Amino acid sequence: MLASCETLLLPDPTGPERQIALQARLMTTDTLHTVYAAYSEHDSLEQAEDLTIACYVNGECVAVTSESVVGETEKYSDKKAQWRAYTFRADIHPGDSVRIEATSPTERATASVKAPDAVPVPEVSMDVIPSEDGESYLDRLRFRIHVEDQPGKRNWYRLSTSMRRVVNERHPAGVVYPYYGWTGDDSWHCVYDRTEDISMSNATDVFLNPDGRTVDKWTKDYLANEYNFFTDELIEDGAVDLTLETLADSICHLLLSSYSVCTYHGSFYVYFDLQNLSREDYLNSRMQEMKYLSLTDVEFVDGLFSEDLVLPDNVKGGIGLITVRSVSRVVFMLGEKYNEGQADFGWPLD
């Protein structure tokens, strides 16, 4: 009687019993696009295998698909994904009006969005910051990205970075390798070509990271705008120079299996994608980035110590967010290197 107690309440569910949930982030640089879909219910998320997804660009239907596969699972989770991936081909350009329609035997959901305008391609320059230890593999690369704002309107941006490593192998003419089934012809063959995202530190950039919160080079700074989102609020139709840094060896280091008679050539690129986002897209991404820091994702989420996550939503007849990002890409070649007899590349390059 005197003690406190807890009572479990089951709120009466409101809204439809089942509705289509859609998520998609379409890029103007892609031709292959994916829309993720599921059935959203009060107590569960169910796979939506019976949908037809149609894509309209500027009012014209450019793609229809009913084929889907199970979507990729959530990171760090062993739980099977309940969303399905519907893939289609379409060309989307900055300024296009895009409409996605999802229909099932009993439901229909649509989302209309306009691709943001193209932004000027940024200019990129690089400096090498020698390491204090004198070890070249600890050298840091400092990139300066000059961004010109689109005048006359509010803009929301993200600067993403990825790297591409290409390795070609030349087999000497006349050399026969029956075990491997080839005869050298003194021509180059590509043995490795991969592009992957790379995370760079914005710790020294006062625009992306105004507090300069991380002073420890070993600590990954989750507090400091990890995905480099920014708006033009402080630029106001002007321009800004952004600074990103990374260890040189994190890009350039590559070790592949190799043959002592071959010659190897490696080339290394960094891609800087300046993405122009809609406001909903920007808010959606920033909210989720902060989510991991405000504990709403944990089991005992309660809204007591944080405000609740009400994400932007532009799907009519369902829930979810469909966005288009207009991308301006800069390909920055770091350098290349020739090695005789081994495909072992590292910093410094030639």
Place this chain on the structure above:
Amino acid sequence: MKRVIMTAVLLLVGAALWAQTTLKSGMAALEKKYGVRFVYEASLPLNGRVETPDGTTLEECLEQLFAGSEIRYEIKGKYVVLRKVRKVTISGHVMDASSGETLIGAGVFSGNIGTVTNSYGFYSLTVPEGDIDLTVSYIGFSQKQLRLRMEKDRTQDFSLVPDARIRAAEVTGWKETGIGATGLGALEIPQSVIKRAPMILGEADVLKSLQLLPGVQTGSSGSSGMYVRGGGPDENLLLLDGIPVYNGEHLLGLFSVFAPDAVKKVTLYKSSFPARYGGRTSSIVDVRMNDGNTEGIHGSFTIGLLTEKAHVEGPIGKKSTFSLTGRVLHTGLVELIGRPLGLSANYFFYDVHAKVSHRLGDRDRLFVDFYRGTDSFRNDSHEYRYGRYYDTNYAPYEKYIDEMSQFRIRWGNTVAGLRWNHVFGGQLFSNTTLSWSSYKSNLKAVGEENVDDDGFHTLSQSDFQFFATIGDATLRTDFEYTPSPDQTVRFGAGVTRHVFIPDGMSLSFRDEEEGKVVRDTLMHRSDGTYMPGWEASVYVEDEITLGSLSLNPGVHFDLFAASGKTYPSFQPRLSARWAVTDSWTLKAGYSRMAQYVHRLPFARVSLPVDTWVPVTDKIPPQESDQWSTGVYYTGVPGWSMSMELYYKDLRNVLEFRNNRLVFSGADQWEQTVATGVGRAYGAEWLVEKTTGSLTGWLSYTLSKSERRVPDGTVNNGEWFPYVNDRRHKISFYADYVLSERIDFSATWQFATGDRMSVPTHHSFTIGEDGLHDQLYIPSRNNWTVPSTHRLDVSVNFRKKLARGERVWNVGIYNLYAARNPDFMSYGENRYLGVRDDEPQYDYNQIPEGKIYVLKSSVFSVLPSVSYTRTF
């Protein structure tokens, strides 16, 4: 038929006119009849018609001739000297005869004209010269009547004798609060209610008493937080003898900082804000403290289940008094002994309030106020572990771990003030105040781990500190000019220097191996943004009575400067009261208010690390416009009934954007909030019984409050219910005096639940790092929490002693053990069956994936007992 009626009307008018004469004609007739001669100044107004005098003597005729006029006559032989009646002013203080304490709101009236004492117990009444019958009255005191001959301005103090049988006072003229006041929404909580209303664990509380009034909502049950007419808890200005107090709560809102023994009077303004108040948009809580007993040393001490309280007051010489009050949680006394002995964790709070008043003369008084209250929580731990292990070669080794942690959090207010009251003649009163008010909070968490791992030494240290402070230095002067009983003009000005440091924080780590530093990281450091601000204000208001109509127009003007930007604010105020009949009164009012400071809460409950921040160049002042109207009925003796309607429009309210960072403090706080608009409207009914052995009230409030953030960063830019949007509230309070020795009190409160955001569907989302499960919340505050209701009772057993009185108070909080929602949380059932760590729940009852809400009820039935001894 028409002609007959017209003729009759003409005859009646003619007859009436025949019975009247002009004043000069009347005088001429008397000169002729009695052989006298009237002597007067040419400027004397002798216009108008009067009743034809028909007295038998000259004196009778003169009384009839000049009755109701502003002309005084004097017979000097064959001459009758006429002159205009002079107005003279009587002024002074009304005091409690037993303690010398000034009485606020005491009525002083003569015939149909009267006034009430102001916040300093001072009154000023302008009357025609001559004999007057003066009556002075106040609730709980015997009335005093006095006949005085008024020939010139004079000072007259009154001392009233306490009489508990007097449950109502005859007061005419103006009142500051209630039906008699010109403004609406002004209510006074008598000290008897503060001290006797049953409260949690028997601890009388000022702010929780206000929650019994209509239009005042609470946060969670047991909390002191106040939401007045749709406003937030930081929109209430708490004044301690006119000095703002920033944090009015102890122990997460369970107690307020005002010790009831030191409180003289509490007034709540919910609307029709007098022009002298400004700085908050929802309410003003004006708390006046005791000055001190002039008659002798008196006091009391109370021992309850939670706190000890002591109060002492008395004279210092012949011209000064003091009042000293202290309160401490029992654990505070335990801390004094326990900490040196190794007590590892403790929480306590204390309050000290001191006041000294000095009477410089009949016209001047000085007051010195001081208040300090502090909450302190600490939790220290020191653990030493030893383990014996085997390595990969099965060789044994030993590991010693010495782990220490300290967690400290302290917060509190300091208030100090110097006040000077001065009376200029009898009609002009001034109060000048120089004051300082500050609120500080700081949190410190330090950890250290020393490890000896088979001879290999490592040391890991972490240090997190957070602090915030706000301080105000204010110089203010207020004037009160009472040229006539029908008019009081108030005006004044003030200037405040604000200092805000909302965001001091540092987080660092240090690791050593064998004495060599391998990591020394400062994750974040901020010495705190020093944010000064200046605020200047000036106001004027005029309270006028024109027959049955009273008006109180006024204007309050502020200028606030901070972050390189200046914000002017022109705030008109107007209230009107029309006494339709003796029983029926109508009122209407309009107020514009502005607010320049905000409290950023960490959570849905008040926490000590909430920070106060000023407006900036990006965050403009919050403003409100409130329109209100009311009807009041006092036709049944001892009862009063009222109904008030209000509509409040809010601009630049702050709402947290979705997912603000926990423990971000106020770092980059401007980016965590969005400005929006709000609207609140409602109706309040109050029925009150004010006389007899049984007194109390019943109130019902119907209200709605919602917000919107136009930039779309909250709830997609659509209207959503405010977090404290409670539709219905019923409050019942009863106080029954059985005898001089026993009295009972009871309160019953009911309120529909406030709001929270609860998901309705399962969904998923795309982040920059991939896809994630996500519970879908369709809109902010989409769900209504279960209702709250509670019955509290208490009884006092009193016994008069040779000196003073002893009182045993026995109470029960939440008599029928209502399970009210003190904390709410939601979750998704990810389990089946019974979990080992929560055996009280059987998740078999609900399907996997089901969204549930957990209601935590902290305060069940709580009996209390306390002992009070007065002397």
